[in-house]
Amino acid sequence: MKTEILMPSLSPTMEEGSLAKWYVSPGDKVKPGDIIADIETDKALMEYESIEEGTILDLLVEEGTENIKVNSLIAIIETEGSEGIEQKKDIDLNQNEPALFDKSDQTSQVKTEANVISRVDDKEKNHQELNENSSTKQLTVREAINSAIAEEMKLDENVFLMGEEVGEYQGAYKVSQGLLEEFGSNRVIDTPITEHGFTGLAVGAAFSGIRPIVEFMTFNFAMQALDQIVNSAAKTNYMSGGQINCPIVFRGPNGAAARVAAQHSQDFASLYASIPGLKVIQPFSAEDTKGLLKAAIRENNPVVFLENEILYGKSFPVNISDDQVIPIGKAKTVSIGKDVTIISYGIGMLHTLEANIKLKELGISAEVIDLRTIRPIDFETIIESVKKTNRCVTVEESFPVCSIGSYVGSQIMIKAFDYLDAPVLNCTGKDVPMPYAENLEKAALTSPDEIISAVKKVLYKN
Amino acid sequence: MKIPTTSKKELLELYNKMLLIRRFEEKAGQLYGMGHIGGFCHLYIGQEAVVVGIESIKKTGDQNITSYRDHGHMLACGMDPKMVMAELTGRSTGYSKGKGGSMHMFSKSEGFYGGHGIVGAQVPIGAGIAFANKYKNNGNVCFTYFGEGAANQGQVYETFNMASLWSLPVVFVIENNQYAMGTSIVRASSTEEMFARGVAFNIPGKAVNGMDVLEVSKEASNAAEHCRSGKGPFILEMKTYRYRGHSMSDPAKYRTREEVQKIREEKDPIDTLRSLLIEKYKISEKEFKTIDGEIKAIVTESSDFALNSPEPNIEELWTDIYAD
Numbered sequence A: 001m002k003t004e005i006l007m008p009s010l011s012p013t014m015e016e017g018s019l020a021k022w023y024v025s026p027g028d029k030v031k032p033g034d035i036i037a038d039i040e041t042d043k044a045l046m047e048y049e050s051i052e053e054g055t056i057l058d059l060l061v062e063e064g065t066e067n068i069k070v071n072s073l074i075a076i077i078e079t080e081g082s083e084g085i086e087q088k089k090d091i092d093l094n095q096n097e098p099a100l101f102d103k104s105d106q107t108s109q110v111k112t113e114a115n116v117i118s119r120v121d122d123k124e125k126n127h128q129e130l131n132e133n134s135s136t137k138q139l140t141v142r143e144a145i146n147s148a149i150a151e152e153m154k155l156d157e158n159v160f161l162m163g164e165e166v167g168e169y170q171g172a173y174k175v176s177q178g179l180l181e182e183f184g185s186n187r188v189i190d191t192p193i194t195e196h197g198f199t200g201l202a203v204g205a206a207f208s209g210i211r212p213i214v215e216f217m218t219f220n221f222a223m224q225a226l227d228q229i230v231n232s233a234a235k236t237n238y239m240s241g242g243q244i245n246c247p248i249v250f251r252g253p254n255g256a257a258a259r260v261a262a263q264h265s266q267d268f269a270s271l272y273a274s275i276p277g278l279k280v281i282q283p284f285s286a287e288d289t290k291g292l293l294k295a296a297i298r299e300n301n302p303v304v305f306l307e308n309e310i311l312y313g314k315s316f317p318v319n320i321s322d323d324q325v326i327p328i329g330k331a332k333t334v335s336i337g338k339d340v341t342i343i344s345y346g347i348g349m350l351h352t353l354e355a356n357i358k359l360k361e362l363g364i365s366a367e368v369i370d371l372r373t374i375r376p377i378d379f380e381t382i383i384e385s386v387k388k389t390n391r392c393v394t395v396e397e398s399f400p401v402c403s404i405g406s407y408v409g410s411q412i413m414i415k416a417f418d419y420l421d422a423p424v425l426n427c428t429g430k431d432v433p434m435p436y437a438e439n440l441e442k443a444a445l446t447s448p449d450e451i452i453s454a455v456k457k458v459l460y461k462n
Numbered sequence B: 001m002k003i004p005t006t007s008k009k010e011l012l013e014l015y016n017k018m019l020l021i022r023r024f025e026e027k028a029g030q031l032y033g034m035g036h037i038g039g040f041c042h043l044y045i046g047q048e049a050v051v052v053g054i055e056s057i058k059k060t061g062d063q064n065i066t067s068y069r070d071h072g073h074m075l076a077c078g079m080d081p082k083m084v085m086a087e088l089t090g091r092s093t094g095y096s097k098g099k100g101g102s103m104h105m106f107s108k109s110e111g112f113y114g115g116h117g118i119v120g121a122q123v124p125i126g127a128g129i130a131f132a133n134k135y136k137n138n139g140n141v142c143f144t145y146f147g148e149g150a151a152n153q154g155q156v157y158e159t160f161n162m163a164s165l166w167s168l169p170v171v172f173v174i175e176n177n178q179y180a181m182g183t184s185i186v187r188a189s190s191t192e193e194m195f196a197r198g199v200a201f202n203i204p205g206k207a208v209n210g211m212d213v214l215e216v217s218k219e220a221s222n223a224a225e226h227c228r229s230g231k232g233p234f235i236l237e238m239k240t241y242r243y244r245g246h247s248m249s250d251p252a253k254y255r256t257r258e259e260v261q262k263i264r265e266e267k268d269p270i271d272t273l274r275s276l277l278i279e280k281y282k283i284s285e286k287e288f289k290t291i292d293g294e295i296k297a298i299v300t301e302s303s304d305f306a307l308n309s310p311e312p313n314i315e316e317l318w319t320d321i322y323a324d
């Protein structure tokens, strides 16, 4: 019985990888658990174990081959018994879908997003041609964060980074890659898994005038440390009558990731945004991420800096020089329009920009505002826009109850009631814990389609 | 209570259970590689003797609770491999109707309280289950599993204090597999002696060779006896090892291949028991082959069942948020 060995996927977002090493050659006998190859991506290395017992017949890709698509054939084993049939069946299930995540929504998002970003690219490029002094380079959000931290650490020796796996492991999501080598273990500090403890410790260090950047592996785990963020970091300046401030950045991925379910996939933006004493940032583009993170590190108050795992690998043109800082508390009008204002932030911008492409095709001119900072919110920019368009839709990934959108809506009602031609609508995640199943997860998230129908609704169009 | 014996039948039962976990996990790894399982998937390969040894001495009604590395615990406590695999693949026939996934599965009827994704969170919850045992005076013990990395969380020590103060029937099982993601125990812990972590709270502890299923079951039996006799909690440090990466996506640069290979060759819990079966009961190669075939069939059946099951109905998004 011939059994086919396929290129495995190592992570929810992997589409291809390289075959770093074969441990077997044709004719070798293997049994379950034997390592047959090393598979590598930019993020991970996996020893690929056989789950079959049999003899290697043929290796179909050479050692060192890169960009092998997930689920493509890499070797054939001669096995005994029925296992081969079973494996074949698994293959059949995938036959029409060679690239593994083609069928998942996460990737269709990412795919369309690639288009969105290239359109953003074009726009930014035009912009750049006008602006001769700046230099544009392509940066991923991951690189933007990494370089912002490195630059600020070079400028100020009081700045240091601490968190789980930030040093030797190079970051759970590879954000802090190379920082340990550059700055040493006094300034890039691996902690035990003790979020409440190391957060409190960092707050104490900040009270004494040094400047911690605390990385949470994800903000789901910052729940362990919420007390120190809310009760200690945010409030001590006030309680001490201005004697003790807390220059600290709490950062890490926030919001939905892919298929990790209720405890690992949730957006805490509005929760932190409700706390006086904190500043809260959730950027979208690499440029804003870099400029705002630099501002956050220089800020004399505690800043919650919310990143997004799905955005880490996205590439954007970055138009600013290395030392440029983007001020906290300023929104950015990304697209000028007259029919409706769409307000979003973070990964919500991805859905918004995608929706906006279709809206343009429908002849609807949307003004798109990226809040970037969600505490304090730049209401000046919002109100000015709403006074012009008279209609507003908000887009975010967080839960609908007490969302940023609901607060923005209420403020628009207070500050621009007479200008509104329709109620402000909110597109948000659903009011449920994040489910694991692929179809339910998709249904739990907001989408470009939801944004388009909300826009049509405020325009009274069908 | 049941004292662990070493009859042929019992040894074969332990062997079967460990082998089922190993083959099931290998299959899960394969299905992950093919995209049928998503998100995080933490395999238990290498650690099988811990949960199988402990389960062998459990009394009816005893509970267990663990972290996200939970597939082995579910199979060991008698949960149906078909429904476990269906949950892993996000199908309506899974234990949580496809809503929990790899890290969050539960079976109240088997006394399995999860399946917890937040490192350390299951520790006070396990003590809470033990608290209810004492409250109801039902004579049951809750086995509360956590990693040596989780053992540094503050809530573990808050729990130790209460468990000892109130003499709760809880066995804290620290699965010391040497690593927490990419951090070895020496890089994260001021002391390596996990079994001694209860000293300040007056909780006795013992280090156990977690690669030897018989030693595990003997020590678990003693610990459970201690709890049941009203003496309060007990800590078992299980010295074990995970062969695979932390989850499927792992850079694997924090330890050498030789280190892993050496343990697989010298300490493997399944091979060790196999040698004992050959030595003591002269089990033949043919008998082992038959067992292999039977286990393979169970695993194949579980993945066929899972892949042929439908995704949850879309209305399920809105159910189970609150109890009736």
Ligand SMILES: Cc1ncc(C[n+]2csc(CCOP(=O)(O)OP(=O)(O)O)c2C)c(N)n1
Binding pocket: A164, A193, A195, A217, A221, A224, B067, B069, B117, B118, B119, B120, B146, B147, B148, B149, B150, B151, B175, B177, B179, B180, B181, B246
């Ligand atoms: C509160 C919290 N912090 C961090 C994480 C991310 N994380 C998941 S598993 C893990 C390592 C845990 O190691 P250990 O307790 O030794 O268990 P093992 O994985 O070895 O079974 C980490 C840091 C998490 N899930 N929850």
Ligand SMILES: [Mg+2]
Binding pocket: B147, B148, B149, B175, B176, B177, B178, B179, B180, B181
């Ligand atoms: Mg561990």
